Amino acid sequence: NTQDFHNIKQSRMIYTKPQILKPPRCDVLMMTPWFAPIVWEGTYNSEILNEQFRQRNVTVGLTVFAIKKYVVFLKTFLETAETYFMVGHRVNYYIFTDRPEEVPKVALKEGRNVVVLQVQNYPRWQEISMRRMEMLSYFSQQRFINEVSYLVCVDVDMRFNDQVGVEILSDLFGTLHPGFYTAERRSFTYEHRPASQAYVPSDEGDFYYAGGFFGGTVTEVYKLTKKCHEAIMVDKANGIEAIWQEESHLNKYFLYHKPTKILSPEYLWDDNLGTPEILKKRRFLAVPKNHAAIRNK
Numbered sequence: 001n002t003q004d005f006h007n008i009k010q011s012r013m014i015y016t017k018p019q020i021l022k023p024p025r026c027d028v029l030m031m032t033p034w035f036a037p038i039v040w041e042g043t044y045n046s047e048i049l050n051e052q053f054r055q056r057n058v059t060v061g062l063t064v065f066a067i068k069k070y071v072v073f074l075k076t077f078l079e080t081a082e083t084y085f086m087v088g089h090r091v092n093y094y095i096f097t098d099r100p101e102e103v104p105k106v107a108l109k110e111g112r113n114v115v116v117l118q119v120q121n122y123p124r125w126q127e128i129s130m131r132r133m134e135m136l137s138y139f140s141q142q143r144f145i146n147e148v149s150y151l152v153c154v155d156v157d158m159r160f161n162d163q164v165g166v167e168i169l170s171d172l173f174g175t176l177h178p179g180f181y182t183a184e185r186r187s188f189t190y191e192h193r194p195a196s197q198a199y200v201p202s203d204e205g206d207f208y209y210a211g212g213f214f215g216g217t218v219t220e221v222y223k224l225t226k227k228c229h230e231a232i233m234v235d236k237a238n239g240i241e242a243i244w245q246e247e248s249h250l251n252k253y254f255l256y257h258k259p260t261k262i263l264s265p266e267y268l269w270d271d272n273l274g275t276p277e278i279l280k281k282r283r284f285l286a287v288p289k290n291h292a293a294i295r296n297k
């Protein structure tokens with residue numbers, strides 16, 4: 001249950017107290033104008049958070065799609081997740097694939113399980129990417145709601161490189177896209193054609209969110225994925241595909257359903273972008289891939 005914070009009594013713990021006149025970070029925005037925290041290294045105390053989530057005995061579902069050739073990314077993804085993802089908490093890995101026999105066997109720590117969900121594939125990579133919304137909404141309602149409190153939905157061509165823990169969890173969270181976190185609104189690659197359901201007017205938008213890392217409670221992820229899938233189907237019927245497929249629809253959704261927490265680009269980084277001073281940790285990194293060799297295969 002995600003609503004039972006009031007039943008928690010913290011145990012005695014020794015740490016330096018928060019200082020009203022000394023904010024932990026002065027170099028980055030720590031809070032949105034709608035009072036959603038933006039998660040940066042240095043702004044939270046994992047010990048306090050871990051105790052809260054441990055007491056609630058929370059189980060986290062990590063969903064990932066490995067369709068066609070993308071199964072090659074699963075080994076590194078799972079091995080690094082075992083080292084860095086939700087350490088000390090209960091985790092279910094939900095692996096959506098059309099090649100269940102190619103899912104590698106990875107040694108799992110206690111309280112952690114792999115669930116392989118066989119799904120169909122599609123010829124175009126754009127369609128594979130977009131159909132994730134449909135499958136996530138279907139399985140959220142059918143299965144995840146009975147098994148986990150929170151869902152974390154990510155790309156598979158990635159590796160964990162540092163701690164990703166319960167500090168990310170909230171009713172509805174999104175991640176700042178590493179390519180656009182300092183960009184002006186006019187540079188955000190929202191869908192700008194009014195004919196698409198993902199349309200965002202040029203004078204609107206808070207952030208540009210990444211399609212490769214979002215989540216929340218199962219109920220919130222169900223609402224998000226269902227809405228995005230429906231919008232994608234309307235576009236399809238109208239013969240239009242949003243510029244960045246489901247990422248465009250996700251950005252439209254977050255504009256009008258504000259996330260309750262936002263993850264900094266620490267949670268979705270690409271080393272091709274270098275390592276700026278503000279980036280204290282690179283927690284989840286893109287694995288280089290040869291697009292021509294791996295997409296549409």
Ligand code: U5P
Pocket residue numbers: 064065066067068069070125128129154155156157294295296297
């Ligand atoms: N994906 C596949 N197989 C494909 C294309 C995409 O599984 O043939 C899934 C992967 O989970 C990938 C995500 O991380 O869609 C987004 O695609 P990309 O932008 O990483 O290529």
